Amino acid sequence: MFTGIVQTQAIVDKIQDQPGFRQLQLKVAASYLTALEQGASIAINGTCLTVVGFAADGSEGSVSFDVIDETLRLTNLGLLKQGDLVNFERSLTIGKELGGHILSGHIHCRAQIIEVNKTTHNCAMQLALPAPFGSYVFSKGFIAIDGISLTVGQLQLNADQSCEFSLHLIPETLAVTNLGKRQCGDWVNIEIDQQSYTIVQSVERMLAARGLIQ
Known part of the structure; x- marks a missing residue:
């Protein structure tokens, strides 16, 4: 779940098309990847995506997602180009302030x-x-x-x-x-x-x- 309170913007660094999906690699400050695990959920432009890889080098970080064709069709993730900015929100943690409203990350x-x-x-x-x-x-x-x-x-x-x-x-x-x-x-x-x-x-x-x- 998410709150709709965007934490930062990430930059589209790489886009690679694969059979049946597209891999997105984003650049984001390493501080936003603290305690992140592979398989975790992050909302990118409000779309709940699963982390398939991430890395941090000093203050810079990167995170990757596999986006299936249906998600590319339904959302604006299929329109992204290298260098575009996207909204970035880590999933809700119990005990943290809920400042927006509860979101699933499932785009209508x-x-x-x-x-x-x-x-x-x-x-x-x-x-x-x-x-x-x-x-x-x-x-x-x-x-x-x-x-x-x-x-x-x-x-x-x-x-x-x-x-x-x-x-x-x-x-x-x-x-x-x-x-x-x-x-x-x-x-x-x-x-x-x-x-x-x-x-x-x-x-x-x-x-x-x-x-x-x-």
Whole structure:
């Protein structure tokens, strides 16, 4: 599990395609690899990946992951290029502060950034979310964008259950995460708040069982 509080940004160092998967090697400060073990889980742009190798040399470190084709298709990890910055969060440790909201690292879909408005002190973004995931998003509710725990601003739900929604980002979020470098047209990973998702799914199944919806 993760909290949606990004710890740092890592740099894509190497990309190697293999049959059925792609290996990503990231560069990150060695301090973020303390007590790491092979097989551990790390969220990269919000996607839970399994560590297959890591190394540290002084203050510099590297960590590698094997990413299967389905994950590459569903997330923006398949769009990464050498030199790109990605959000990095180690898995939740019992006893540590939970500052965001509980995340699984299982991405539901991607959303596209359709508007970016930056001012001196903050940034507002507008995103387009595909159907049917608009049904699970609520104004002032939680959502994870590239692994960042954020609050939904204004929301426009469309008839096909797609939606457009806004985010308001503070300087700290822009500095610590890769959202500060995002532009219109970029794709970001979306993890819907699990509580909202479960409630909507349960209600829809109950209504369908009673013949009230299809």
